[in-house]
Amino acid sequence: xxxxxxxxxxxxxxxxxxxxxxxxxxxxxxxxxxxxxxxxxxxxxxxxxxxxxxxxxxxxxxxxxxxxxxxxxxxxxxxxxxxxxxxxxxxxxxxxxxxxxxxxxxxxxxxxxxxxxxxxxxxxxxxxxxxxxxxxxxxxxxxxxxxxxxxxxxxxxxxxxxxxxxxxxxxxxxxxxxxxxxxxxxxxxxxxxxxxxxxxxxxxxxxxxxxxxxxxxxxxxxxxxxxxxxxxxxxxxxxxxxxxxxxxxxxxxxxxxxxxxxxxxxxxxxxxxxxxxxxxxxxxxxxxxxxxxxxxxxxxxxxxxxxxxxxxxxxxxx
Amino acid sequence: xxxxxxxxxxxxxxxxxxxxxxxxxxxxxxxxxxxxxxxxxxxxxxxxxxxxxxxxxxxxxxxxxxxxxxxxxxxxxxxxxxxxxxxxxxxxxxxxxxxxxxxxxxxxxxxxxxxxxxxxxxxxxxxxxxxxxxxxxxxxxxxxxxxxxxxxxxxxxxxxxxxxxxxxxxxxxxxxxxxxxxxxxxxxxxxxxxxxxxxxxxxxxxxxxxxxxxxxxxxxxxxxxxxxxxxxxxxxxxxxxxxxxxxxxxxxxxxxxxxxxxxxxxxxxxxxxxxxxxxxxxxxxxxxxxxxxxxxxxxxxxxxxxxxxxxxxxxxxxxxxxxxxxxxxxxxxxxxxxxxxxxxxxxxxxxxxxxxxxxxxxxxxxxxxxxxxxxxxxxxxxxxxxxxxxxxxxxxxxxxxxxxxxxxxxxxxxxxxxxxxxxxxxxxxxxxxxxxxxxxxxxxxxxxxxxxxxxxxxxxxxxxxxxxxxxxxxxxxxxxxxxxxxxxxxxxxxxxxxxxxxxxxxxxxxxxxxxxxxxxxxxxxxxxxxxxxxxxxxxxxxxx
Numbered sequence: 001x002x003x004x005x006x007x008x009x010x011x012x013x014x015x016x017x018x019x020x021x022x023x024x025x026x027x028x029x030x031x032x033x034x035x036x037x038x039x040x041x042x043x044x045x046x047x048x049x050x051x052x053x054x055x056x057x058x059x060x061x062x063x064x065x066x067x068x069x070x071x072x073x074x075x076x077x078x079x080x081x082x083x084x085x086x087x088x089x090x091x092x093x094x095x096x097x098x099x100x101x102x103x104x105x106x107x108x109x110x111x112x113x114x115x116x117x118x119x120x121x122x123x124x125x126x127x128x129x130x131x132x133x134x135x136x137x138x139x140x141x142x143x144x145x146x147x148x149x150x151x152x153x154x155x156x157x158x159x160x161x162x163x164x165x166x167x168x169x170x171x172x173x174x175x176x177x178x179x180x181x182x183x184x185x186x187x188x189x190x191x192x193x194x195x196x197x198x199x200x201x202x203x204x205x206x207x208x209x210x211x212x213x214x215x216x217x218x219x220x221x222x223x224x225x226x227x228x229x230x231x232x233x234x235x236x237x238x239x240x241x242x243x244x245x246x247x248x249x250x251x252x253x254x255x256x257x258x259x260x261x262x263x264x265x266x267x268x269x270x271x272x273x274x275x276x277x278x279x280x281x282x283x284x285x286x287x288x289x290x291x292x293x294x295x296x297x298x299x300x301x302x303x304x305x306x307x308x309x310x311x312x313x314x315x316x317x318x
Numbered sequence: 319x320x321x322x323x324x325x326x327x328x329x330x331x332x333x334x335x336x337x338x339x340x341x342x343x344x345x346x347x348x349x350x351x352x353x354x355x356x357x358x359x360x361x362x363x364x365x366x367x368x369x370x371x372x373x374x375x376x377x378x379x380x381x382x383x384x385x386x387x388x389x390x391x392x393x394x395x396x397x398x399x400x401x402x403x404x405x406x407x408x409x410x411x412x413x414x415x416x417x418x419x420x421x422x423x424x425x426x427x428x429x430x431x432x433x434x435x436x437x438x439x440x441x442x443x444x445x446x447x448x449x450x451x452x453x454x455x456x457x458x459x460x461x462x463x464x465x466x467x468x469x470x471x472x473x474x475x476x477x478x479x480x481x482x483x484x485x486x487x488x489x490x491x492x493x494x495x496x497x498x499x500x501x502x503x504x505x506x507x508x509x510x511x512x513x514x515x516x517x518x519x520x521x522x523x524x525x526x527x528x529x530x531x532x533x534x535x536x537x538x539x540x541x542x543x544x545x546x547x548x549x550x551x552x553x554x555x556x557x558x559x560x561x562x563x564x565x566x567x568x569x570x571x572x573x574x575x576x577x578x579x580x581x582x583x584x585x586x587x588x589x590x591x592x593x594x595x596x597x598x599x600x601x602x603x604x605x606x607x608x609x610x611x612x613x614x615x616x617x618x619x620x621x622x623x624x625x626x627x628x629x630x631x632x633x634x635x636x637x638x639x640x641x642x643x644x645x646x647x648x649x650x651x652x653x654x655x656x657x658x659x660x661x662x663x664x665x666x667x668x669x670x671x672x673x674x675x676x677x678x679x680x681x682x683x684x685x686x687x688x689x690x691x692x693x694x695x696x697x698x699x700x701x702x703x704x705x706x707x708x709x710x711x712x713x714x715x716x717x718x719x720x721x722x723x724x725x726x727x728x729x730x731x732x733x734x735x736x737x738x739x740x741x742x743x744x745x746x747x748x749x750x751x752x753x754x755x756x757x758x759x760x761x762x763x764x765x766x767x768x769x770x771x772x773x774x775x776x777x778x779x780x781x782x783x784x785x786x787x788x789x790x791x792x793x794x795x796x797x798x799x800x801x802x803x804x805x806x807x808x809x810x811x812x813x814x815x816x817x818x819x820x821x822x823x824x825x826x827x828x829x830x831x832x833x834x835x836x837x838x839x840x841x842x843x844x845x846x847x848x849x850x851x852x853x854x855x856x857x858x859x860x861x862x
Contacts, residue, residue, distance in 0.1 A: 214425035215425065215429070217383070217420075218418070218420065219428070220381075220412070221379060221381060221412050221417070221418045222412060222417075222439055223409040223444060224409070224439075228443070233431075236431070237428070310430075312429055313475075313477050316475045316477075
């Protein structure tokens with residue numbers, strides 16, 4: 001087997017193992033909370049008989065290991081159970097919101113990632129000079145601003161000063177692509193502002209690190225222009241660290257944007273999770289927690305795989 | 319005479335230095351050097367590190383490495399002044415009129431790109447030829463430089479070819495755009511002698527056939543004598559002497575040049591046989607996760623208070639032998655007896671005395687010391703660790719050790735960054751001595767030093783041996799060093815000892831094939847030596 005294939009299979013297997021471990025931790029965490037699902041449904045005033053009956057019906061008297069595997073089996077077949085609060089099928093409720101989350105994250109990433117890398121390259125090219133200082137200054141101030149403050153600024157600017165977007169990001173099934181895009185414009189702007197600095201700084205640092213290498217001097221002594229040197233000789237060797245930070249930010253865009261969702265009234269997973277945490281709807285918390293963990297693990301795994309692929313020593317062994 | 323290709327007059331080069339704990343200060347690296355190079359000629363620039371050879375070499379491209387500034391004088395290339403030229407004009411001449419071959423091709427090739435792409439890059443970016451033409455020229459150069467598989471080597475990545483091959487690829491990269499001038503900056507210094515000779519011959523032939531002019535920078539007079547028409551000797555950024563190659567090596571007029579020519583003055587007479595302090599018997603070892611023996615059945619003895627030199631090229635297993643003796647790499651078979659007792663194979667099984675009595679000194683003194691500790695702390699640490707010395711006792715002993723390595727009083731408070739290369743290595747020697755060892759393993763301790771400085775270190779080691787009776791296992795690839803210090807020699811090749819015995823016996827013919835190759839590859843300070851050796855080898859291989 002090609003060594004790189006072996007490495008990748010190892011990395012993916014490790015990711016799956018990690019996901020399994022996380023699922024166990026989530027299950028145990030919920031298990032460790034005082035009270036159980038039957039108690040949560042029937043409330044504090046329930047009689048012991050009623051509780052025992054419900055436990056029997058829901059299979060809660062089975063040993064935890066059995067219930068864990070039942071739950072896991074359900075997850076694997078797409079059955080996430082039903083929500084306690086309204087009896088809705090969790091998989092169905094999540095499905096559409098997950099789509100919304102992915103749409104928002106995707107739009108923000110498509111703009112933020114190339115922009116951050118481009119700004120990072122420019123900052124590295126003019127390291128210590130004014131373009132570098134301007135770029136670093138602006139991106140660092142946007143990351144320092146709390147998301148909701150940034151959100152209100154953006155709302156003020158784009159609905160009051162230049163009224164081109166709506167302050168509320170309402171999306172519903174059957175909406176056209178362009179209409180949806182228009183609706184999410186403001187949250188996307190806010191998210192781009194929030195994630196830009198981290199990726200930009202990492203790109204700049206990784207490029208400057210590579211710029212110390214002897215082969216950069218070789219390229220300069222060939223008479224190449226500074227931007228050609230950075231683009232052709234530095235960037236290919238800075239991919240791995242940049243990708244890992246990009247992936248961390250992508251994961252944040254999927255799992256960490258509940259504040260922005262709330263400010264813009266955007267119906268997605270973050271809000272859904274927070275709602276059900278406050279209502280102690282444990283099956284929902286478990287299911288969404290697992291999905292968020294899966295996103296994190298998958299994106300980091302992707303970063304590692306890209307890092308492996310970007311290494312010529314691994315790609316072309318001796 | 320025609321207009322010179324390169325004419326440098328009154329060149330002054332300055333830089334800002336940042337000594338630790340002090341404000342930055344301006345230092346002058348080159349003080350008004352003049353230099354003239356005609357088309358098709360080769361000028362050797364020679365001197366120790368810090369002499370300004372590379373800095374002057376790069377000034378022919380008006381390039382200052384790491385914040386170095388060309389502050390005075392004029393540099394005319396092909397009749398144009400370039401010292402004050404703007405960035406655009408400099409880009410137009412770099413990689414087109416002047417090209418550069420660095421000491422470490424392994425670091426100078428971009429690891430993420432195929433060799434061919436990098437070799438033809440400047441030819442394409444300057445619009446000198448089409449891609450097809452450039453690739454054809456590169457392949458022709460690969461062939462001329464004696465690279466294996468010249469038609470396909472370009473599609474390989476830098477890590478897929480050897481160091482010597484990569485150095486030739488870099489020469490091809492420099493010659494590809496048909497420049498007027500190539501700067502060779504120590505192009506063979508990092509190579510084994512057996513590889514150096516091939517690369518040197520290839521470079522020399524390529525220079526002759528393409529009729530390019532060259533600045534050849536090196537600290538090795540014997541090497542430059544093979545390729546240069548003229549030699550300029552530099553010291554502390556000033557010219558010491560300039561003359562034809564024959565004159566410089568046979569009739570130097572300056573004392574400093576004479577010192578360079580006659581370096582390796584040491585002549586060490588081997589000591590009489592004595593009982594061994596270290597016995598290595600049938601040692602076999604491999605690195606974890608591999609199925610290849612890096613040491614194969616190695617047996618050597620080292621007598622008390624004497625020096626065993628272990629010689630071989632990189633990858634021959636010299637350093638691995640040291641790792642096995644120190645316990646860092648447990649051998650898979652064989653035994654190590656030290657001072658009459660058998661040593662445990664792995665580090666964990668050794669007593670504190672076992673550890674104390676075997677010390678190491680490394681090639682890179684820089685990386686072997688904590689840059690944030692003073693010399694006093696560095697030397698004092700083993701005193702405290704092994705003997706529990708503290709306070710005034712420790713200070714006194716540190717001072718004794720500093721005296722032993724011929725360094726004065728003030729050094730205990732200095733940081734490694736404030737020392738020269740030779741001084742750093744001396745501190746490492748003092749640190750090893752502090753443990754009162756019976757054996758010091760010296761791993762290429764003089765390889766990174768200038769010849770005159772290295773000579774001083776060897777003298778010091780011999781003096782210490784006479785005083786303290788310590789034995790040395792001296793690992794080196796440099797045969798001149800071996801002659802200067804060894805009592806016994808083990809020649810290693812591919813993990814096995816191919817020749818072993820008293821120094822005079824080992825260096826006496828008849829030789830085995832490998833030792834013969836090794837000895838005949840050491841450059842001699844004689845013009846035409848290279849051609850003789852190459853011709854001799856061709857005849858031999860034709861005879862076989």
